[in-house]
Amino acid sequence: MNQTSNIERVHTDAIRARKGRDPLVCLTAYTTPMAKALDPYCDLLLVGDSLAMVIYGLETTRGVTLDIMIAHGQAVMRGTERACVVVDLPHGSYETSEYQAIASAARVMSETGCQAVKLEGGVEMASTVKAIVDAGVPVLGHVGLLPQKAEHRGGFKIQGKDDEGAKQVMADAQAIADAGAFAMVIEGTVEPVARAITEQVGVPTIGIGASPACDGQILVTQDMIGTFADFTPKFVKKYADLGTAMTDAAKAYAEDVRARRFPGLEHCFGVEKPAD
């Protein structure tokens, strides 16, 4: 429980217990004001390495470091009371050895105070997931389309399209569940396979471009609010157009400044308020 309010934080055990029950509401968050706006409505907030693209303007998720993820994790923790906060382990911070993965996960946990870490990968990362979980850090898995590896797999391709692909994603999901992940993201995977995984594994699945049958759903918030216009995947539903609102506000401000309509005397100091 928070020291100054009586709001209970959602922990990973509570997320795990939601398997097969009412859907988990999840979004990404990267800053304190954004986290404050989303926290009352979300079970889980992910400090995703998608921030490389939607905040830092990079072309892939691979350009962010552990230090950057930790800084954003701290910002999101400052803005939340309720949601379970998960921080992505960025590319290069966990693949070299189990020792490296545990050290990175431990840094994220101790320096942010978040509830869990997420890492991408299936069968090939199962022993790493187990090692981090055994070290006492809850892990959210991520199978299907893996943005950190997309460059080497011919781009952002939907997974599970043929028999072999479907078997691979199913095996990946099972391996991550067996390794002790408390839940897993299924990204960019054909609907019947995402549905079958959800029926097969004993932990909640959180879909993005996956299936309405998943135990929860997640979107990149910038996609959902319309502030990332470079590319909008098919699976995104836009709930607001804040990108246009921002441009309109900048245009109106520029017009006011150029016409000397802003600032007015009411925005200045040392000016007597005129008598009514």
Ligand code: KIV
């Ligand atoms: O980095 C991210 O935002 C993610 C989501 C797409 C699940 O991993």
